[in-house]
Amino acid sequence: xxxxxxxxxxLFVISFASASTSIIIYLDESxxxxxxxxxxxxxxxxxxxxFNEGSLTGTTSNLTTKQGDIWSFFIxxxxxxxxxxxxxxxxxxxxxxxxxxxxxxxxxxSKNKIYAQYYLEVQNKGYSLYFIPIIILATGAGYWLxxxxxxxxxxxxxxxxxxxxxxxxxxxxxxxMLQKSGKIKNSYLRRLCDIPKASFSRxxxxxxxxxxxxxxxxxKNKYLELVP
Numbered sequence: 001x002x003x004x005x006x007x008x009x010x011l012f013v014i015s016f017a018s019a020s021t022s023i024i025i026y027l028d029e030s031x032x033x034x035x036x037x038x039x040x041x042x043x044x045x046x047x048x049x050x051f052n053e054g055s056l057t058g059t060t061s062n063l064t065t066k067q068g069d070i071w072s073f074f075i076x077x078x079x080x081x082x083x084x085x086x087x088x089x090x091x092x093x094x095x096x097x098x099x100x101x102x103x104x105x106x107x108x109x110s111k112n113k114i115y116a117q118y119y120l121e122v123q124n125k126g127y128s129l130y131f132i133p134i135i136i137l138a139t140g141a142g143y144w145l146x147x148x149x150x151x152x153x154x155x156x157x158x159x160x161x162x163x164x165x166x167x168x169x170x171x172x173x174x175x176x177m178l179q180k181s182g183k184i185k186n187s188y189l190r191r192l193c194d195i196p197k198a199s200f201s202r203x204x205x206x207x208x209x210x211x212x213x214x215x216x217x218x219x220k221n222k223y224l225e226l227v228p
Contacts, residue, residue, distance in 0.1 A: 021045075021080040023056060024188065026181055029087045029120060031064035031071060036188045044078050055191060069119045076113035084108040085181070086118055093117040105182050166210070170195050170203050175226070178213060183225040186215065 023037030035049060035058045042051040049058040065072050070093065075082065086092065086106040092099065094117040097110035108114055167175065173193040178184065184192075190200040204224065207213045215224045 021056070021077060023077070023080060024083045024085065024185075025063075025075065026085045027064065027073065027087050027090075029089075030061070031066060032059060032061045033063045033073075033075075034059050036191065046077075057191075070117055071119065072115075072117050074113070074115045078112055080112055082110050082112070082114050084110075084114050084116060086116070087120060089121045090118045091121050093119060168203075170199065171207055174203060174207060174224075175212065178224060178226045183223045185220075186222045186224055187220070189224055 021037060021039035021041070023035055023039075026034045028034075035056060037056040038054055039045070039051065039056055040054060045051060045056075046058075046060075048060045048062070049056055063073055063075050071090075073084065075084075084097075084107065086108070088105055090106055092106050092108075095108055095115065097108045097114055097116070099106055099108050106118075108116055170193060173195075174189065177189055177192050181189075186200075186204070190197065193200075195203065204213065204215065208215070211227055213224055214227055215222060217223045
């Protein structure tokens, strides 16, 4: 009996040790977290994370707390590679993890758990904003700004109209997701827009030809981002 149980125990340990998860968590200005990723096991996953054939998705506001202007974030997932993308304009205050920056968004990288404190920079610029209208009015530049604003609104309206006419619904979804997330993996973006793999490659190629997006990287680490 002992010789029968030993191989079974070894197989159980090997399968448990090989469980691995890779996730990206995007935070917005309200503290809500949107998670996407891959895993070969649904063990130890919180109830708010959905597991479907190796893919992970989920949203929650329970990972962040706020005191004054300071946001705190914490997550712990065993056997996981975690990337945390802070909101646009976030300034990191405290974290012990590896970090990088892209498109004015800070990214934190760690295994198994991430803790971070940050604040949104726009919250600390309130006083300076009050002086801008006063200076503009005092120097007589208000009229010029008004005219320029109207011109820009017309230009943006023309651009939106042109994009609406040349992009199909799937291409619009790709553009909208890149506007929200900055750079993102091909596979995650395809999943967010729910586009078949073959069709997704075709749509990406069309958007590249229109000089709206660009891609880089190799293998599983292929990324997409908007052309500045």
